[in-house]
Amino acid sequence: MISLKEVSKRFITKQGEIVAVDNVNLDIQRGEIFGIIGYSGAGKSTLIRLLNGLEKPSVGQIVVNGQEITSINEEKLRGFRQKVSMIFQHFNLLWSRTVAENIAFPLEIAGVPKDKRKARVEELLNLVGLEGRGDSYPSQLSGGQKQRVGIARALANGPEVLLCDEATSALDPETTDSILDLLVSINEKLGLTIVLITHEMQVIQKICNRVAVMENGQVVEEGDVLEVFQKPQQAITKRFVSQISDSNQPVQTIQKLVQLYPNGKLVKLVFVGETTEQPILSRLIKQFDLEVNIVQGNISHTKSGAFGTLILQIDGNDQAVEDAIQFIHSQKVNTEVINND
Template sequence: MISLKDISKKFSTKQGTIVAVDNVNLTIKQGEIFGIIGYSGAGKSTLIRLLNGLEKPTSGQIVVNDKEITSITEDKLRQVRQKVSMIFQHFNLLWSRTVAENIAFPLEIAGVPKEQRATRVKELIELVGLEGRGDYYPSQLSGGQKQRVGIARALANRPEVLLCDEATSALDPETTDSILDLLISINERLGLTIVLITHEMQVIQKICNRVAVMENGQVVEEGDVLEVFQNPKQPITKRFVSQVSENAQAQQTIQNLRELYPNGKLIKLVFVGDQTEQPILSRLIKQFDLEVNIVQGNVSHTKSGAYGTLILQIDGDALAIDKAILFINEQKVHTEVINND
């Protein structure tokens, strides 16, 4: 569906050359929801603009729907863009137009007859859950409703790819969940490929099949969301995963326990899928003469299955602790000893 090969994008400034995207290789499958996560300045916004030809790469090749878009003519690029739509963080609606007129706008540009436009707009209003609001203006809508208009407008020309540029970061958590549920529904009902960029791991967790982590213009880690949650390799990925699996209170508790039990060990257990339902902790306490404190526990759900973390403080004989860790690993539960520094 989408292939990026050795893609780089450089910008020349008075201060010198900025490498926004640095030798990125990605393959995005048809019909999946693919997440690209990174902090500000990571290069993710530039990358998504490369996917619909709003930016041209300095080097490399981009293929979308079997069309190599890095060297085609402007006329052919416009045809490709009709099948690659985008929704934005701040909605980008036309404030002087009603909901229906905003949704109809790309159809007008494409020369679709008036009657066909009206039929399509009605379908889209129902699809995104805005029945009865076709005559409203954007100023009369909530943030979530505005984004629903943006989604409907992006779907007007029946695209095959939907690009989402921080589409929920301006919304409150409850509205974010409703928009993400809508995107999942659209993906399943229409078979639409969705590429979503964000700086929030909760968004990746809820909606994405696979994820690429960007830092300094590079993709530093990539994989199935559940696998990345289970075993993040790069420091930045671990930071993102901790947004979901840990909290500030747990971190303070960890620090306090390090001071109280300098000879004990803090162990992070990672459960995936059916492992989240196993009584690992009760077995551990029964089989080993150890003092076990639960620091923090959490179970999250991704599109690929459940993901759980449990942080334990274990105090006792060093050999017994090592045997306990070996026992946990034998249950196919990933363990990580949290450093005491």
């Protein structure tokens, strides 16, 4: 659906050349929700602007739905943008227009007759849960409602791709969840390909099928969300994953845990998918003559399945401890020994 091959974007400034996107290769499948995560300055906003032709790459090729967009003329680019819509962090609504008029605006530009515009607007109001609010003005809406207007407007011309530029960053957690649920619903109902950029791993966790992690203009890690959660490779990815691991409870540092639990071995267990539902701990206690203490743990849920971590203190006969660790391995649970006392 979307393919980027060796794409780079450079800007010339008074301070010199800035490489905002550096040799990025990506393939995004039709109908998936693909996340691009990175901290400020990582290049993700420039990357998403490349996807709808607002910026042209310095080098490389971008293909969207079979159309190579890096060299098409302005007229074709305008037609292309009707099929690739965008929603923004700060909504970008026309404050002097009603909700219905905001949603109808791209239809006006496209030359859609008035009666068809009205019918389409009503359809979209229902889709985003704003029935009866067509005559309201943006100033009369909550942040979540404003974003729903932005989503409806972006869907007006029946796009094939929806780009989301930090679309939930200005919203409170509860409203964020409702907007993410709406995006999932739209993705499923319309078969829409959604590409979203964010600096919040919770957003990736909740709705994305796959994720690309950006740092210094480069994609440093990419994969299925559950796989990235299970085995983050890069330091920055581990930081993002820790946003989820640390969100549910206070987590002690490894050094602190070693100090607090000096006896036996501290073992970190990583559960993925169906293994999160297995009674492994009770089997461990029944089968081996050991003292097993739960030090800390949590379970998070992604679109692809559950992901959990558990740190145990296992104390007892050395051989029994080793046998217990091998038993855990046999249950398809990744393990890591934190200390070897």
